[in-house]
Amino acid sequence: MKSLRQYMINKKRYTLGYLLGFILILIFLGFKVNFSFINLYEGFPDMLNLFRRMFDPNLSYGKEVFEKLMDTIEIALVSSSLGTILAIPFSLLISINIAPSKSISKILTAIFSFFRTIPSLIWAAILVSVFGIGKFSGIVALTIIAFLMSLKLFREYIESIRENQLNSVRSVGSNSVQVLRYCVLPHMMELSISVFFIVLETGIRSATILGLVGAGGIGQIMWRDLNHLRYDNLSTLILILFITILIIDLVSLFLRSILQRSSIKFKSIKSYRRFQTLKIICTPIALLGLLILLFNSLSISYDRFQRGIKQGEVIVKRMANIDISYYPKLIEGIGESFYIAIFATIIGSIFALVLSYLSAYNTAPNKPISIISKVITNTFRTFPPIITAIIFFRGIGPGPLAGAMALSIYTTGVLTKMYSEVLESAKGNIQNSIIVTGATNFQSYSHGLLPYTFPTFISLALYRLESNIRNSTILGIIGAGGIGTILSMNITWRNWEQVGLLLLGTSLMIIIIDKISDYLRKLFS
Amino acid sequence: MKKVIALLLIGVLTISIVGCTKDKDEVITMGFVPMKDGDKLVESVEPLAEMLTKELGVKVEGFTAANYVGVVEGLGSGKVDFGLIPPFAYVLANQESDAEVILTAINNKGEAKYRSQFIVRKDSGIKSFEEIKGKKLAFVDPSSTSGYLFPGAHLINEGIDIEKDIEYMYSGGHDKSLQLLLNGDVDVVSTFVDVRDRYKEEFPTAMEETEILGYTEYIPNISVTTRGDMDKELQEKIQAALLKVSKSEEGGKLLQELFNMYGFEKATDADYEIIRATAKTMNVDLKEAE
Numbered sequence: 141m142k143s144l145r146q147y148m149i150n151k152k153r154y155t156l157g158y159l160l161g162f163i164l165i166l167i168f169l170g171f172k173v174n175f176s177f178i179n180l181y182e183g184f185p186d187m188l189n190l191f192r193r194m195f196d197p198n199l200s201y202g203k204e205v206f207e208k209l210m211d212t213i214e215i216a217l218v219s220s221s222l223g224t225i226l227a228i229p230f231s232l233l234i235s236i237n238i239a240p241s242k243s244i245s246k247i248l249t250a251i252f253s254f255f256r257t258i259p260s261l262i263w264a265a266i267l268v269s270v271f272g273i274g275k276f277s278g279i280v281a282l283t284i285i286a287f288l289m290s291l292k293l294f295r296e297y298i299e300s301i302r303e304n305q306l307n308s309v310r311s312v313g314s315n316s317v318q319v320l321r322y323c324v325l326p327h328m329m330e331l332s333i334s335v336f337f338i339v340l341e342t343g344i345r346s347a348t349i350l351g352l353v354g355a356g357g358i359g360q361i362m363w364r365d366l367n368h369l370r371y372d373n374l375s376t377l378i379l380i381l382f383i384t385i386l387i388i389d390l391v392s393l394f395l396r397s398i399l400q401r402s403s404i405k406f407k408s409i410k411s412y413r414r415f416q417t418l419k420i421i422c423t424p425i426a427l428l429g430l431l432i433l434l435f436n437s438l439s440i441s442y443d444r445f446q447r448g449i450k451q452g453e454v455i456v457k458r459m460a461n462i463d464i465s466y467y468p469k470l471i472e473g474i475g476e477s478f479y480i481a482i483f484a485t486i487i488g489s490i491f492a493l494v495l496s497y498l499s500a501y502n503t504a505p506n507k508p509i510s511i512i513s514k515v516i517t518n519t520f521r522t523f524p525p526i527i528t529a530i531i532f533f534r535g536i537g538p539g540p541l542a543g544a545m546a547l548s549i550y551t552t553g554v555l556t557k558m559y560s561e562v563l564e565s566a567k568g569n570i571q572n573s574i575i576v577t578g579a580t581n582f583q584s585y586s587h588g589l590l591p592y593t594f595p596t597f598i599s600l601a602l603y604r605l606e607s608n609i610r611n612s613t614i615l616g617i618i619g620a621g622g623i624g625t626i627l628s629m630n631i632t633w634r635n636w637e638q639v640g641l642l643l644l645g646t647s648l649m650i651i652i653i654d655k656i657s658d659y660l661r662k663l664f665s
Numbered sequence: 666m667k668k669v670i671a672l673l674l675i676g677v678l679t680i681s682i683v684g685c686t687k688d689k690d691e692v693i694t695m696g697f698v699p700m701k702d703g704d705k706l707v708e709s710v711e712p713l714a715e716m717l718t719k720e721l722g723v724k725v726e727g728f729t730a731a732n733y734v735g736v737v738e739g740l741g742s743g744k745v746d747f748g749l750i751p752p753f754a755y756v757l758a759n760q761e762s763d764a765e766v767i768l769t770a771i772n773n774k775g776e777a778k779y780r781s782q783f784i785v786r787k788d789s790g791i792k793s794f795e796e797i798k799g800k801k802l803a804f805v806d807p808s809s810t811s812g813y814l815f816p817g818a819h820l821i822n823e824g825i826d827i828e829k830d831i832e833y834m835y836s837g838g839h840d841k842s843l844q845l846l847l848n849g850d851v852d853v854v855s856t857f858v859d860v861r862d863r864y865k866e867e868f869p870t871a872m873e874e875t876e877i878l879g880y881t882e883y884i885p886n887i888s889v890t891t892r893g894d895m896d897k898e899l900q901e902k903i904q905a906a907l908l909k910v911s912k913s914e915e916g917g918k919l920l921q922e923l924f925n926m927y928g929f930e931k932a933t934d935a936d937y938e939i940i941r942a943t944a945k946t947m948n949v950d951l952k953e954a955e
Binding site: 183189190268269360363364366367444447448469530534535538539542616617618619620624625626628629630633634 | 694696706708728729734738741757807808835837850864949
């Protein structure tokens with residue numbers, strides 16, 4: 141029997157141990173990204189100067205932006221719908237609990253998770269090299285991203301369906317099609333709406349990056365303004381983007397609440413049956429119609445498509461023939477990307493923990509603070525990391541620190557939004573049960589809500605780590621460290637053998653991190 | 666929560682210790698932004714930085730970036746001391762922070778300038794600039810000197826209104842322009858000389874299928890630009906060091922092999938005036954908010 145005293149001492153030791161380990165990791169990472177407070181402090185006025193130049197939006201520029209924005213929305217809409225629709229049948233094939241064949245599921249999962257590690261910018265760059273520039277390449281690139289993203293979300297959902305729920309449907313004698321029809325699909329229809337909106341938001345964000353490689357949309361003018369150092373125009377663009385994403389958020393919230401509430405009243409069982417048969421006939425036709433419509437909007441001739449495929453074949457063949465001798469560059473590049481991503485995730489998490497406490501309405505000391513911190517984090521989230529990286533680059537000069545700081549800020553924004561939503565959806569009695577003991581609001585958070593939601597926080601942070609590694613590959617383009625510099629240059633030079641090796645290395649690193657974070661996630665939950 | 670606060674505090678402290686222990690030696694930072702229309706893929710400027718370190722007696726740290734915006738901003742804030750940057754980037758840096766050009770590179774033809782070409786498919790029947798009215802044309806991208814500014818200005822001087830007389834798009838790369846042309850997506854492209862040779866491995870038929878319609882004006886080569894607030898003495902030292910390195914046997918060879926540069930030549934702002942004039946013809950608004 142342990143005494144309370146012993147228990148407390150042990151607990152203190154553990155905490156100290158964890159702290160020490162954590163600090164050591166932080167110091168190590170700090171060294172790796174050349175962290176320096178002096179540099180940051182000294183560079184602050186320069187950063188502020190650039191930021192101030194952005195604070196003068198050129199609103200007369202709005203009209204040109206608006207046209208391009210419509211282009212971008214069209215690209216994002218078409219690709220998100222295509223991706224989500226295509227993902228549904230595939231998710232049925234690869235989810236391990238309902239897949240017709242386990243080995244097919246495993247092979248497909250491996251292939252798709254490999255593809256998922258390739259950043260959208262790289263997809264677009266390669267597709268542009270195949271099909272030429274313009275909307276088509278952008279749509280195809282974003283469709284691939286949307287497809288892979290929604291596939292993962294669908295799969296995670298299907299695999300979370302409990303075995304006994306499936307078995308109960310099987311036990312009444314239904315075949316696998318009926319299992320799908322009555323157990324899996326009903327939930328998926330609802331889910332697909334929210335998946336669609338998640339994918340759409342990502343699509344619009346990615347579209348800004350795709351412009352860099354000439355894949356159409358708002359990104360194209362954004363890169364032009366950036367390259368002409370027109371920060372006033374740039375901030376107008378970011379502002380418009382911010383509003384667009386806000387509107388999408390609202391529309392998605394609205395649609396989902398309508399879908400949840402609405403139900404059709406039937407007068408008799410007969411009319412209900414008629415409705416059901418009608419639904420079964422109409423849904424596939426509607427889906428097919430939508431697909432044809434979407435494919436039509438791609439506006440590419442069959443002839444042109446075939447020529448593209450032929451050129452794509454050459455590229456893929458050369459990429460498969462990887463140039464191993466190029467590996468020193470690869471190691472150097474992914475090493476730096478890796479440290480940048482980990483540093484950004486840890487720093488971002490620490491700030492997000494504080495900011496979510498301040499911004500979630502049920503934990504914030506008062507309403508104004510909650511609103512102010514919400515505005516701050518949303519601003520963090522809207523600035524594309526590459527723009528923030530340029531601001532830091534101006535302040536602290538070249539090297540990985542600029543990239544690491546830029547990603548830290550972005551991570552803080554995204555993570556705060558996600559975690560404060562988790563806090564807000566936590567049940568009130570967790571907090572209340574502690575407040576009744578006479579604890580303060582802050583204590584009710586630190587002893588009630590925080591321990592309760594911490595596993596979710598860790599899991600969210602680990603997801604950010606994965607996406608940070610992908611993001612860190614694009615920062616190199618402006619010289620902010622990481623693998624991006626050589627990757628983008630080799631694509632420009634069409635050195636596909638080297639590109640193949642770089643992509644393979646990046647993918648391997650991301651897959652390994654995925655596995656580790658999967659393991660950690662299970663450990664914490 | 667005490668734990669979390671303690672953790673935060675300790676974390677911040679440790680980072681600050683890491684930060685403060687970094688000794689601040691005198692370092693000269695050199696940025697390199699390869700020109701997309703350059704002749705060689707430059708991945709590492711280390712060897713050049715080492716030679717300059719020896720020559721100057723101060724440590725020179727080099728880095729490469731695929732895009733010039735970061736370097737131009739770095740020159741403006743003094744975080745980058747000098748850079749080898751494309752001509753258009755120099756004009757921007759000069760306007761933003763009075764950065765000064767000290768040298769320009771000499772190419773394998775012994776010239777400090779280059780130009781770009783217009784190419785068409787042989788079967789297109791286009792023989793003069795007059796005939797490209799109503800046709801489709803691909804520029805590279807709006808910030809490209811040889812793929813947009815100069816070709817665009819050339820067309821304007823030929824009496825073609827780019828907004829009305831032709832249909833144009835941006836391809837995102839000289840290689841992609843060539844590809845668009847070969848695939849028949851566009852009728853005319855403007856690229857550096859000679860894109861068909863650089864990418865002959867991937868587009869072996871380019872030489873026989875296409876022909877040159879004309880050339881643009883000459884464009885000044887890549888610039889060596891120093892930050893605006895650098896004192897004259899250091900500026901001259903860097904200039905002399907680079908000239909000396911390029912003339913030495915070892916350095917000259919290195920420059921040729923790594924960058925395909927055949928030496929440097931002194932340059933002044935006036936050499937780059939043509940870029941500004943061309944940007945004006947092309948209605949590229951370089952005016953800053955400030």
